[in-house]
Amino acid sequence: MTATGIGAPVRRKEDFRFITGQGRYTDDINQPGQTYAVFVRSPHAHAAIKSIDATAAKASPGVLAVLTGDDLAADKVGGLICGWMIHNKDGSPMRAGGHPALAQGKVRYVGDHVAVVIAETYAQARDAAEKVAVDYTVLPAVVDMVAATQKGAATVHDVAPDNVVYDWHLGDKASTDAAFARAKHVTKLDIVNNRLVPNPMEPRAAIGDYDGGTEAFTLYTTSQNPHVARLVLSAFIGIAPEHKLRVIAPDVGGGFGSKIFIYAEETVCVWAAKKVGRPVKWVSDRTEAFLCDAHGRDHLTHAELALDDKGKILAMRVKTKANLGAYLSTFASSVPTYLYAPLLSGQYDIPAIYCEVEGVYTTTAPVDAYRGAGRPEATFVVERLVEVAARQLGQDPAAFRKKNFIRKFPHQTPVIMAYDTGDYSASLDKALDMADYKNFGKRKRESARAGKLRGIGFSAYIEACGIAPSQAVGSLGAGVGLWESAEVRVNPVGTVEVLTGSHSHGQGHETTFAQLVSDRLGIPIDQVAIVHGDTDKVQFGMGTYGSRSGAVGMSAISKALDKVVAKAKKVAAYALEASDGDIEFKDGRFSVAGTDRSLAFGEVALQAYIAHKFSGQDLEPGLKEGAFYDPTNFTFPSGVHICELEIDPETGTIKIDRWTAVDDFGNVINPMIVEGQVHGGIAQGVGQALFEGAHYDKDGQLVTASYMDYCMPRADDLPSFAVGTTVTPCPSNPLGIKGCGEAGAIAAPPAVINAITDALGHEDVTMPATPQAVWHAVQKVQRVLAAE
């Protein structure tokens, strides 16, 4: 390992601009002649639009245009799409209602887009938006997802009169039911997976621009996948053909899934730029973000685990209702189905699994992928079931897990996935050691003496990352392939630009990807630049989500680097007057085997471009290679997290005393960055477990629409984390990488709730376990004690 190569904790190349205030986020960009857009949003959860009177708004100072859904329709602008087809149990397709970027006849959630006001200044646009008079006929809100599918509920979309988007299943019902019939013990749980708001710190923003001379559009946007945005805006929404639409996602301040999707506001900005003949800028405020960024999770689940008399798991049966909100967001349909049920085997050898999922429309914000996307929901089901089963059988939860772990690889689960490698016991053993599990009893007694309830909770998670083999996801309903592209451009002086279809919004690609190049080509890391986030520079790419940039994005770079080295060897052979087969490349030098004749990488690059030592008919000049890498399998990061906490029974407050994480991410390029990803993921998972929850009232008003009402984890809510790793290299990609971006968010919620329920001695706690909720749960224990 070199100081900047694979495995080194290289300090980040991108940090200088961020710590000096020179980052360039979308809202930092301004175009000459720029105008400002403010959206008129529905104040009602569900209403028919009778009329929109924009007369006063249009007469307001500085206003250039007030545009509505009628204008979109007149311009034949298509609706927003959901790019993953799910089929019902009977084989019929899911029922997806229309999703216009500006409402056409009806609004379906508070914040839904009714009109846009475009003015010379932001203040003028905002003032004028207040003057747009919309006459609504208010319809009954559909807030509760259980009530939504019952008789008498209002219909959100006519295409789905009972508000059921799909009724889907996975697994073998007959063998699962048979296993339950012969089980000696069945553990049953009802689970609420609370609704979350992703909340990247940078709110979404967009600037649409139109060049009349070239008839070309440019969209600056806060996107995790600018090429997918261009594809959708072009092929489906019909703004412009792809070669006339450039999408730029500059520095992006966090995404966590919520910036994957193609939203109404970006669509409207780019369309309106041509309408008004000026650049149009929109920046979300935080309340708009709460109202309209796609939310995450929101499942109700009944789950059952069948066990034999020794505590060996025989089968699992899961029935889930998933709230999809008012419209199907870009990948919404896949999250509670193919990103969820295939993970229900966890780390365990479970012979039979059957899962049913009902996706439901409600008059709430659309729900889509949020850090982990289906996998946290699955892990919560598995790890709560396993924990409760161990407790009911009187078995140590760690030993119980170990007994049921998968031990042989590859392992085919009953729910699609073929796990390629892992060593689950190794992670558990290391975590138990780091957490000092053997002395937990002593610490619990000490806490009790101080009047505190101490608990310990485990979470042995698995995730499927590196999404994914294009043929496989295509067969499951995905509308796109999920390969990644890379282009390695070697300059004549030996510096290198790498163009990647991955997008960095905090993950540190400019460093990690450069480490790979530095390592492979033997050149200093500061001679490598990573280029991403611009569809005019990078030809195509699928973007960053699902912990895919290492496993898929870097594999594409690796493949392109192989081609660069192969070509450079040919150049070196001519330059060194040797045959191709005699050229060796090591530590940045091409040498003729068995001689002292060699050339540095930069010298060979120069030879490739001046092309004096070879005929252009024998070998093409230049040194630039591209690659598309399509994965051979998902990757399967796994690990064990252990949460140990203390409850103050007087106040219900929780103090996390120690957090142990042992993860197997396969090979690691930059351990510093990987640890940072783990820390951040844990914080979001703890946020879900203890603090965060989006709440709509019965009328469909979001009552948690600011940081004063929605509790984000703060520094004083969290401990420092003890983070360790084990390594089983991934056999499914050339670098042996599994991915690390979502692990913490997946692992943490069940670890916290298992710890709380361990401390309380009963299972009746739902997320978020706020002090109020925990205090009530403590009272329940004390009532039981008093009754005894």
Next chain:
Amino acid sequence: MASVSMTVNGTAVTASIDPRTLLVQYLRETLRLTGTHVGCDTSQCGACVVHVDGKAVKSCTVLAVSCDGAAVTTIEGLAHGTELHPMQAAFREHHGLQCGFCTPGMIMTAVDLVNRKGGALDEHTVREELEGNICRCTGYHNIVKAVQAGAAAMAGSGQQIAAE
């Protein structure tokens, strides 16, 4: 319109602005100092923290006209050219940032913290003092380490905030 004059990062500036202009809007839109960010509009997240007359304030909650005559320091005014302020250097060294959006506010808050409480800061103090700054990426683990290291470095170099 209202006239406002102040010193920003050591340079005297005067402008005629809409009286409702917030300090953060003035810095970002008029002066094009875009290192200071807006993350929440409700004074909760701290992405907009700058120093006004040596004290950390949330610039999304201050009218620019109320800063008439004040000395304002933003993240852009912290380093001396390419020589980083010790707190900036500590954030890089300890991986105290990921997406970078909250970072300017975190660093300005941290410098203010050291100015008020000195360079020897325990973890508990740092965590409590960062209560007004939200980060969604890092889980705070490395921010806390960075602030402690930056504080020690500031104390060691006898350095108070650079531009004041």
